[in-house]
Amino acid sequence: MNAVDTLWVVLSAALVLFMTPGLALFYGGMVRSKNVLAVMMNNFAAMGVVTILWVVIGASLAFGPDLGGGLLGNASLAGLGHLGAHLPGFAQGGASPMSVLTFQLMFAIITAALISGGTTDRIKFPAFLLLIVLWLFCVYLPLAHWVFSPEGWLAHHGVLDFAGGTVVEINSGFSTLAVVLVLGRRRGWPGEAMAPHSVPLSLLGVGILWFGWFGFNAGSSLSMNSVAVSAFIATQAAAAAGLVGWLIFERATESFPTTLGAASGAVAGMVAITPCAGFVSPMAALLIGGLAGIVCALAVRLKFKLKYDDSLDVLGVHGVGGVLGMLMLGLFASHAINRAGSDGLLNGGGLHLMGAELLAVAVTIGLAFGATFVIAKAIDLTIGLRVSPEDEFNGLDLSQHAESAYSLGGMGRISS
Amino acid sequence: MKLIVAVIKPFKVDDVKAALKARGIDGMTLTEAQGFGRQRGHTEVYRGAEYEVDFVPKIRLEVLAEDDRADEIVTAIVESAQTGTIGDGKVWVQHVESVIRVRTGERGVDAL
Numbered sequence: 001m002n003a004v005d006t007l008w009v010v011l012s013a014a015l016v017l018f019m020t021p022g023l024a025l026f027y028g029g030m031v032r033s034k035n036v037l038a039v040m041m042n043n044f045a046a047m048g049v050v051t052i053l054w055v056v057i058g059a060s061l062a063f064g065p066d067l068g069g070g071l072l073g074n075a076s077l078a079g080l081g082h083l084g085a086h087l088p089g090f091a092q093g094g095a096s097p098m099s100v101l102t103f104q105l106m107f108a109i110i111t112a113a114l115i116s117g118g119t120t121d122r123i124k125f126p127a128f129l130l131l132i133v134l135w136l137f138c139v140y141l142p143l144a145h146w147v148f149s150p151e152g153w154l155a156h157h158g159v160l161d162f163a164g165g166t167v168v169e170i171n172s173g174f175s176t177l178a179v180v181l182v183l184g185r186r187r188g189w190p191g192e193a194m195a196p197h198s199v200p201l202s203l204l205g206v207g208i209l210w211f212g213w214f215g216f217n218a219g220s221s222l223s224m225n226s227v228a229v230s231a232f233i234a235t236q237a238a239a240a241a242g243l244v245g246w247l248i249f250e251r252a253t254e255s256f257p258t259t260l261g262a263a264s265g266a267v268a269g270m271v272a273i274t275p276c277a278g279f280v281s282p283m284a285a286l287l288i289g290g291l292a293g294i295v296c297a298l299a300v301r302l303k304f305k306l307k308y309d310d311s312l313d314v315l316g317v318h319g320v321g322g323v324l325g326m327l328m329l330g331l332f333a334s335h336a337i338n339r340a341g342s343d344g345l346l347n348g349g350g351l352h353l354m355g356a357e358l359l360a361v362a363v364t365i366g367l368a369f370g371a372t373f374v375i376a377k378a379i380d381l382t383i384g385l386r387v388s389p390e391d392e393f394n395g396l397d398l399s400q401h402a403e404s405a406y407s408l409g410g411m412g413r414i415s416s
Numbered sequence: 417m418k419l420i421v422a423v424i425k426p427f428k429v430d431d432v433k434a435a436l437k438a439r440g441i442d443g444m445t446l447t448e449a450q451g452f453g454r455q456r457g458h459t460e461v462y463r464g465a466e467y468e469v470d471f472v473p474k475i476r477l478e479v480l481a482e483d484d485r486a487d488e489i490v491t492a493i494v495e496s497a498q499t500g501t502i503g504d505g506k507v508w509v510q511h512v513e514s515v516i517r518v519r520t521g522e523r524g525v526d527a528l
Contacts, residue, residue, distance in 0.1 A: 190465075193468070193469075195462055255461055258461055264463060297463075
């Protein structure tokens with residue numbers, strides 16, 4: 001075990017955990033004031049539920065010794081015990097196994113939390129909890145094993161994904177699409193105005209996401225080395241270019257340069273650079289981020305054409321941005337930046353990497369959408385996914401949690 | 417006695433207040449209001465989706481006055497609140513049956 005690497009991974013784990021409350025603010029600001037606590041609660045609930053499942057068995061299924069075929073880990077690391085000197089498939093002597101599993105826990109949390117961005121204003125709280133439990137076992141843990149564990153079958157195939165373009169971004173985007181198709185649109189959408197109730201809250205949330213994303217990407221080197229630093233600057237470059245790209249798109253389409261657009265562009269840039277960070281040059285990161293800002297600004301308009309109500313654009317930003325990032329990695333990956341990686345198409349690596357990336361994208365979309373659709377349908381047919389029309393009208397804060405985010409006082413008396 | 421009610425543009429509040437004070441009116445009540453008349457609302461844009469906002473922020477101003485001063489006050493408000501563009505607002509005058517000062521119990525004109 002290397003103490004410096006372990007320190008870096010543990011610090012990065014804290015940074016990545018902090019992204020989830022940041023996401024809660026980002027999402028909370030974008031919904032109407034009657035639903036802000038409910039969507040934030042979904043994020044916080046993910047921190048609770050996913051952590052428990054991860055410690056008990058989840059970490060083992062994702063990173064334990066392979067059961068066969070690179071499909072799933074076994075249960076031998078249950079309870080985060082019997083970790084040994086290094087995780088199966090990982091090199092010896094780097095960050096401690098416990099630090100890596102702790103770091104990876106934070107990825108599972110935020111991926112589950114991301115789904116809540118599509119289901120706002122209408123999902124029952126117990127249904128959301130059941131959803132993320134079933135989804136964790138059927139979608140997240142297998143996918144994390146396939147891509148993040150060196151023993152996983154996609155990793156074996158030569159797929160590169162530095163920090164979760166597939167496992168986190170494409171997965172959350174297409175899982176969300178599946179859930180919202182079963183859940184249905186918000187009552188009144190798209191005709192009725194459902195404007196964000198507090199853009200400043202969202203901007204603060206994006207600031208926290210940006211800060212935490214350094215841990216997310218640079219921490220994914222799992223080592224305090226030049227690859228980590230390279231991922232760090234790639235993250236900053238892509239976020240900045242995404243921010244500017246989205247604003248340019250808004251200006252070019254005769255709209256106003258909006259603050260929410262700037263913030264969304266930064267997120268889009270960081271989503272796209274997530275698989276690429278640590279494999280690409282800073283200049284490539286600028287290009288990828290800028291492109292993501294423009295492509296995602298276009299993608300969030302799709303829902304109005306196709307009439308699926310992905311409330312806060314999890315598909316448009318994370319799904320589309322993640323696919324874009326994986327394809328860009330097939331183009332821009334550089335062996336000179338990371339000797340553990342390979343060269344993309346533009347660096348003379350031929351089509352091999354691009355083929356692997358396309359395979360990973362297709363597999364991730366298939367698993368995330370297919371399995372999540374079945375899970376959502378099963379929940380809808382049993383406990384029901386959706387609140388009653390009356391509860392939806394009154395807002396989820398009151399109907400699901402008996403709270404209001406903002407009160408003008410006059411609370412009456414305490415009833416015993 | 418009369419109650420003069422004016423719905424005006426928020427950025428003209430200081431001008432109206434100064435005009436009334438200059439005429440010796442030293443009491444008024446302001447309320448933040450929203451409304452629309454001939455002036456249309458505005459458009460807000462969030463992630464490319466345009467939202468039409470019908471209601472425009474306005475200030476509702478109320479002044480109590482003796483009968484013979486109502487016209488003067490109305491003129492002062494109209495002159496100071498006017499920009500000549502659509503959305504300048506309205507002023508109307510209502511008859512008031514009685515007024516009571518809470519602190520002293522005085523009634524009628526004495527309570528103004």
